[in-house]
Amino acid sequence: MDRLLAIILLAALPVCASALPSLQTVASIRIVDVARAELNACLGNDNGAAQVEVVGKPEDVQVLAGVLAIKARKPEGRWPRARVGMPVEISVNGEVVRSATVWFAVSVHHDVQVYKADAALGTVASSLKFIAHDADVAAMQGQRVSDPHQLDDMRLRHAVLAGSPVLLEDFEHIPDVDRQQRVEVSAKYGVITLQTKGTAIGRGNAGDTVLVLVDGAETPVHARITNKGVVQVVD
Known part of the structure; x- marks a missing residue:
């Protein structure tokens, strides 16, 4: 009886194995490459001045067999920035079955306008002096001032230090009438x-x-x- 049961089980094994779904492996490096390519596209003209390093990547993933597609989406929020998470979607036969995020450390160096000297709150923009200085724009918070005319009829809303980048958020419009005027x-x-x-x-x-x-x-x-x-x- 035991022998008969063993024969039945052995005969059933090929049937069970063939019933299992076929899988394919998506290597981590392939996901990273797709994310990096999208990141380079987002950097555009800054690509040559940028330094990019992978600081977080997913493991290899397994998905069902079929027509495989891997697509990275553009990151949301301020750009460029020092830490960027690139979302990646993995599709089989046109349906998204897995998602992953690849994290990059990014630095982009450019000459930017910085304050030549310390200045007090309320200083009129037209009286300020700026100089060019190399800086990592990805690490900067706020909108950089690239054209002095952006500051016409404006003044400092807070004190600034020499060497600090000139940001639009540093300024406010001069009112037609001010307190104590x-x-x-x-x-x-x-x-x-x-x-x-x-x-x-x-x-x-x-x-x-x-x-x-x-x-x-x-x-x-x-x-x-x-x-x-x-x-x-x-x-």
Whole structure:
């Protein structure tokens, strides 16, 4: 009886083996190569100035037999950046069956504009001096200033140090009227218009209403900004 059972089991083995699905192996290096090719395409003209190193890669993966396709997608977010995860999709017969991420360390060196000297909060951009300096732009946070005209009518929103990259986020637009600014004040009483001076308590641009302490007055009045340094009383 035992012998008969053994014969039956042996006969069934080829049938069971043939029922198993066929698999194919996708090597890790192949996934990395596809991700690197997409990364190089994203770098574009920066490719020659870039240094790229793999810092994280998936293991070999097994998928069902069939027509294999491996595609990397563009990374999202700020670009370029020091750490980049390249998402990779593995498809069989047109259907995505696995996904993986390849991580790269990236550096891209260019000459960028940096501050020649320390500068205080509120310094007008037109009075600042910039010099070119080599820097890793992938490690920089914020939008670089490449054209001084980007800073027309702007000033520093915080203090900066010599050698720091010039970023658009360092600046703010100069308002038409600023706090503690001396302003021209006009007030209409019927057909009569009076002109005097005062000190703005608030800040804003044309069309905004701010408080202004008119010279000789004890309490501020509301005034609408009509031009740079010019307001009209609305009380």
